[in-house]
Amino acid sequence: MGRWEPGARERLVVAAVDLFTEQGYDATTVAQIAERAGVTKSTFFRHFPDKRELLVAGQETLSRLLAEGIVEAPDDASPLEAVAAGLERASSAMGSMNRDLAPRLKAAVAASAELQERDALKSVSLAAAMTTALIARGVPDTTAALAGELGVLAFKRGYAEWSEGERDGKDELAAYVLAALDELRAASASLG
Amino acid sequence: MGRWEPGARERLVVAAVDLFTEQGYDATTVAQIAERAGVTKSTFFRHFPDKRELLVAGQETLSRLLAEGIVEAPDDASPLEAVAAGLERASSAMGSMNRDLAPRLKAAVAASAELQERDALKSVSLAAAMTTALIARGVPDTTAALAGELGVLAFKRGYAEWSEGERDGKDELAAYVLAALDELRAASASLG
Structure with missing residues (x-):
C-alpha cells in the first residue's frame, strides 16, 4: 500500500x-x-x-503487538507478567514522532466529542485484544478481563506521562508504561 | 420537561x-x-x-448515583466497599423495562459502529465519575483509577448476566453487579 x-x-x-x-x-x-x-x-x-x-491509525498495530507479546510470554509468566510483555512489545511501536504529536493529538481529541468516542472505543479494543490473548494462555475469564483493563490503564497513564514528561534518561515509552503497571499492581493491594 | x-x-x-x-x-x-x-x-x-x-440516556443519572453512593459510603469503607455502595445505588435505577429492552439494545449496538463508540464513551464516563468520587474521599489517584475501572467492569458484567439470565430469585440488578465485583476482587489476587 x-x-x-x-x-x-x-x-x-x-x-x-x-x-x-x-x-x-x-x-x-x-x-x-x-x-x-x-x-x-x-x-x-x-x-x-x-x-x-486517521487519529486511531495505530489501533490495529497496537492490538496485534499487545496480543503477540502476551502469547509469546514464557509459559510460567503470571497474567500481569504476560500483560507487561505485551505492553513492552506495543510500546516499541511508538517513537519520537508519536511523542511530538501527542500534545496536539490530545488537544484535538479534547475538542471533539466525535473523537472522544472513537478514542474510547480504541481503549475498549485494546483491552479486548489483551483479554483474548490471556484467555488463549488459559487465564480464567474474569482474571483475563481484569488484567486487560489494567493493561489499558497502564498504557494510557504511561503514554500520558511519556508525552508530557521531560526528555530525560527514561526516554522510551515502555519504561513509563511498565512503571505505571507496577504502580497499579501495588495499588490493587489497597483496594480493600 | x-x-x-x-x-x-x-x-x-x-x-x-x-x-x-x-x-x-x-x-x-x-x-x-x-x-x-x-x-x-x-x-x-x-x-x-x-x-x-437516546441510547445512552441513563448515563448522567448513573454517573450521579455512582458518585452519590461512593461519597456517602461510611468513612471507614475501603475503596472497593465505596465502589460497591455506588454500584448498589446506581443499580436501583435499572428496572424491568431496562431488563426487557437489554437484548434488543445490545443487538442495536452490536450492529452499529457509531453506537459502539458512544457506548464505549459511556463506560469511560462512568469510570471517571467513580474515580473522581473516590479521590474526593481521599483515595490516592492510582488506587481510585483502578477501583473506578473495576466498578465499570463489575457493572457491565453484572448487567450482561442480569439481562441474559433466568428470571430467578436473584432478580435485582444490584445482586448481579455486586457478585461480579466480588469475583473481580477475588481475581485480582491471582494477577501475579
Whole structure:
C-alpha cells in the first residue's frame, strides 16, 4: 500500500493533527489534509477510510503487538507478567514522532466529542485484544478481563506521562508504561 | 420537561430500540421514532438532542448515583466497599423495562459502529465519575483509577448476566453487579 510514496501515511497524520489544531476537527476536510501532506485524495483513501480513523491509525498495530507479546510470554509468566510483555512489545511501536504529536493529538481529541468516542472505543479494543490473548494462555475469564483493563490503564497513564514528561534518561515509552503497571499492581493491594 | 406527557421519555426509548431492531440504526429517523412513540418531533427534542444520545440516556443519572453512593459510603469503607455502595445505588435505577429492552439494545449496538463508540464513551464516563468520587474521599489517584475501572467492569458484567439470565430469585440488578465485583476482587489476587 502506497510504497511508491514513502512516508505518505506519516505525513498525512502530521498534516491532519496540525489542521485539527489550527482550525478544529469539524472544519477540516480530507482534501485539506491531503493537500497539506502533499498527496492526492486517492492516496489519503488508500491509507484511511476517513479523517476520524486517521487519529486511531495505530489501533490495529497496537492490538496485534499487545496480543503477540502476551502469547509469546514464557509459559510460567503470571497474567500481569504476560500483560507487561505485551505492553513492552506495543510500546516499541511508538517513537519520537508519536511523542511530538501527542500534545496536539490530545488537544484535538479534547475538542471533539466525535473523537472522544472513537478514542474510547480504541481503549475498549485494546483491552479486548489483551483479554483474548490471556484467555488463549488459559487465564480464567474474569482474571483475563481484569488484567486487560489494567493493561489499558497502564498504557494510557504511561503514554500520558511519556508525552508530557521531560526528555530525560527514561526516554522510551515502555519504561513509563511498565512503571505505571507496577504502580497499579501495588495499588490493587489497597483496594480493600 | 415534558411533564404534560407522562412516560414520553420511556416510550421514545422503547420505540427507538424497536425501530433500530426492525430496520437498523442508520435507517431510523427521529421523525419515525417520535411517530412510533405517539409524540411530536418537538417532544423528542425536549428529551434528547439526537437519536444516538437516546441510547445512552441513563448515563448522567448513573454517573450521579455512582458518585452519590461512593461519597456517602461510611468513612471507614475501603475503596472497593465505596465502589460497591455506588454500584448498589446506581443499580436501583435499572428496572424491568431496562431488563426487557437489554437484548434488543445490545443487538442495536452490536450492529452499529457509531453506537459502539458512544457506548464505549459511556463506560469511560462512568469510570471517571467513580474515580473522581473516590479521590474526593481521599483515595490516592492510582488506587481510585483502578477501583473506578473495576466498578465499570463489575457493572457491565453484572448487567450482561442480569439481562441474559433466568428470571430467578436473584432478580435485582444490584445482586448481579455486586457478585461480579466480588469475583473481580477475588481475581485480582491471582494477577501475579
